[in-house]
Amino acid sequence: GNSVTQMEGPVTLSEEAFLTINCTYTATGYPSLFWYVQYPGEGLQLLLKATKADDKGSNKGFEATYRKETTSFHLEKGSVQVSDSAVYFCALSGFESSGSRLTFGEGTQLTVNP
């Protein structure tokens, strides 16, 4: 079946540091890939997505590139802010006999200190 593996957290950075959160996946066919973000006390929000190989999703300074050859979708940001502190989830959506469904990674807690 499908699976998503994220780098273990928590991750603590200083403001303006470079961020990478690794995500690799296992899936059959051509899944769509997502990053969701969960700010403290809130629900999940879609951060960015990519639907085919070599696509780059981007939003709010975050980027991730769909790499089929390495089955990866790493999240990056060049200069993090305190307001980026949240839990980040990598997810994939692939078609199965039951229709498309989301499979999530474990989540990575990011804390950015001033």
Add this chain to the structure above:
Amino acid sequence: EAQVTQNPRYLITVTGKKLTVTCSQNMNHEYMSWYRQDPGLGLRQIYYSMNVEVTDKGDVPEGYKVSRKEKRNFPLILESPSPNQTSLYFCASRRGEVRTQYFGPGTRLTVL
């Protein structure tokens, strides 16, 4: 405003007392689903519904029921809650086979 709403947002209950968590979406989405979020496990799907009167089990359906009598609503029912169902629950919806799902704000459930 397009949104998925859940009620209640917080609930503390006791073992065996039946409860229902409601979920409603105003986007006319066909597909709705329920997830639970637990530390170190990410989100796991409980049940999903492809359309009205069509529901099926996800990865962790034991102890839960759902119904889909109307397109906009997808309640989650715990007939006899147990402490291992203490968790953060999310409802989500999407349109047809478009893969992007929209999530509700979450319901934090504690079963004593």
